[in-house]
Amino acid sequence: MSGSGSAANPYVVSAETSCEDVRGCLSAGPGIAYDAGTGEFSAEVSATPGNNLTVGPDGLFVPTGAATVNTGCGLSGDGSGGAPLAIAVGTWPYPCDPDTAGGVIVCAPDGTLRGEPRGQVNYQQVQETRTYADLAVPNELTVVDTFQLNITNPDQCRAAVVLVEREVDVDFVLPAGAGASYGHDTDQMYYMRNTGSSTMTDVHTQTTKVYQAVTSLAPGAGALVQLPVTMDRGSGGATYNRIQCFIRAILISL
Template sequence: MARCGCGGGLCNCSVVAGENVTVGGSGSPANPYTVSANVGCDAVRPCLSGGDGIAYDAGTGVIGAAVSPAPGNNLTAGPDGLFVPTGAATVSTGCGLTGDGSGGAPVAAAVGTWPYPCDPDAAGGVVVCDSNGVLRGEPRGQINFFQVTETRAYADLAVPNELTVVDTFELAITNPDACRAATVLVEREVDVDFVLPAGAGASYGHDTDQMYYLRNTGSSTMNDAHTQTTKLYQYVAALAPGAGANIQLPVSMDRGSGGATYNRIQVFIRAILISL
């Protein structure tokens, strides 16, 4: 060993084994020192302790789960782990749960079989926990209805012979669903009273779409001649939650001839909002 005056199989260095350590050999090249650690369990156990939920026996060195004896705690430790003994826990399985809490029948969610051809990963709904800890499904679908009916009188105005919007009616709607956009279906009805002298003709329409034409082929005046027409269409595919819209119904007239006039327009505007 360097600087220890080793020679002839002898060294002047002194090596002493400390606690839990053994030293062997003489320090010569043929018999070098061998240092070994010999730490037994009794030396290690004082370094260990049990915390919350952990039991530690310093005498045997066994570490396990510390099960609280407080009322209502029915957790039991067995050779195969922790479980709730059958009948020991208060488990309600009347709705949404199965099992009795035992090792062989743990409590689990009661689920059904997906009966649809689509993929549940893509089309399945969600269940969430609300602020009170109650399970909630997706928001319920809604169908809402709005309508307006209005009649306006006119002082025997001449029916134009070119397509002209003579008056406009409106219905304001709001999507009351706070979660989903709504598809809006609109039904509109128009009824116009014409006064047609002999040989006169007149037409009315919704927007620029002519819906009704009447001509007097008789020899006397036709007073308040009218027919009600209806049109149903999709107004908007996705009205955002809480958003509003103004549905308009322009009433147009054309093909006025022979002194044709009108004195009344009655309209119905109905809107169905579907959010699913």
């Protein structure tokens, strides 16, 4: 500044200051970087791990919540580039490929992590006894009555394999020399012949078969399991007066 401030000699402020005169003041502290080659100033971002400050196209930026990341069971890190959030995982201990045999984890609408649905084993059965008025046992293979069980897969997520156990018990009346046989479907299971001299009343033996009825019963779907009771080899006036059946179904969904 020069001059005395009078009308003849007014104050004059000189603006002839070079960049070198002020650069030291502007870049004297941390947070500002100076490029001597280009003469440009820029923000200086600390490289200390955990720092979430970045330089965006429109200025300095800190992601929302980056400074308030809390980790709990199974999580580590703070979400920064130097310490990203990570999930603690184990080692796959099986010989199969996890890409094809591994399960899945999903995020439920309430934000909770959920695994695959639990496997189920369900059991359904029917037991029935029917009586008859001493009907003649046929000598050729014949379906004399049919029993059935309606089953439903209660699992709403997975298909079920259905294993069925069927039991049949028939009461025969066999006069002397008479014979009779019964079976499940076309499979003869029991035969009895009276070799004595008097009538055998209510001769019976209970037989059982187990088989795979349905390989894949869709979630919530139903099926009909039938048990045709057959008889043959009737001779000598053989009759039957009672059939007792059990049909038991085990539904396995895994």
